[in-house]
Amino acid sequence: MSDKKYIYYTDYHSAIGPLTVAATQKGICAVQFGDKTQTLPSLKAWSKKQHIPGHMVEDKAPFMEAVYQLEEYFSHHRQTFDLPFDLYGTSFQKVVWNALSDIPYGETRSYKQIAAAIGAPKAVRAIGGANNKNPLPILLPCHRVIGNNGNMVGYGGGIDKKVYLLRLEGAISKVSS
Numbered sequence: 001m002s003d004k005k006y007i008y009y010t011d012y013h014s015a016i017g018p019l020t021v022a023a024t025q026k027g028i029c030a031v032q033f034g035d036k037t038q039t040l041p042s043l044k045a046w047s048k049k050q051h052i053p054g055h056m057v058e059d060k061a062p063f064m065e066a067v068y069q070l071e072e073y074f075s076h077h078r079q080t081f082d083l084p085f086d087l088y089g090t091s092f093q094k095v096v097w098n099a100l101s102d103i104p105y106g107e108t109r110s111y112k113q114i115a116a117a118i119g120a121p122k123a124v125r126a127i128g129g130a131n132n133k134n135p136l137p138i139l140l141p142c143h144r145v146i147g148n149n150g151n152m153v154g155y156g157g158g159i160d161k162k163v164y165l166l167r168l169e170g171a172i173s174k175v176s177s
Contacts (some may be wrong), residue, residue, distance in 0.1 A: 007047055008062045011035045015074040015168075016161045020139075022047075023055060023062050027084030030135045033157040046135070050088040070138070074168070079105035079140050089133060093121075096130035103144040106170045110148045124148075130157035132156070138165065 007029070014167065018035035021028060022043055031045060032149040034040040034108050044056060045155040060067075065083065070080035080101075087094055099118050108118075111127045120126070127145075134142040137156055147153040155162035166172045 006057045007054040010060045024086045026086035028087040093130040100140045
């Protein structure tokens with residue numbers, strides 16, 4: 001058996017445009033907006049910064065279940081994801097990212113509500129920073145986080161993608177667009 005480690009990646013053509021999905025042997029570690037020609041340099045830089053050992057290998061096979069679940073999500077047949085994740089970030093970021101999974105499909109929460117939910121009511125800005133670093137958009141639904149006043153605020157893929165995802169989930173009528 002080889003001791004070599006790999007970071008697998010593939011393109012997925014979603015309803016909101018191309019995505020690059022990456023995984024280690026432990027699970028999905030990154031989702032980036034754009035196809036591999038756009039995202040591979042930043043994916044390599046991100047994996048180096050996170051000290052993720054491994055050679056980058058393009059391979060669709062490790063992503064069959066992830067692609068299947070994304071297809072179900074985009075066709076209104078899935079509300080949560082049941083995939084192994086391999087999260088890289090600070091302890092605080094991981095707490096925030098796990099809290100994102102607690103936001104029900106079709107609902108939104110403000111940064112302030114997330115801060116209260118994790119027991120850090122004064123950490124609203126830090127919540128925003130952690131949300132911005134979410135390596136698994138869509139899978140860990142940071143698109144469900146909105147401004148305290150109900151307005152759309154930043155999203156790594158762009159506000160248009162955030163609006164699309166909230167509309168897909170039926171939450172758009174509950175927030176300003």
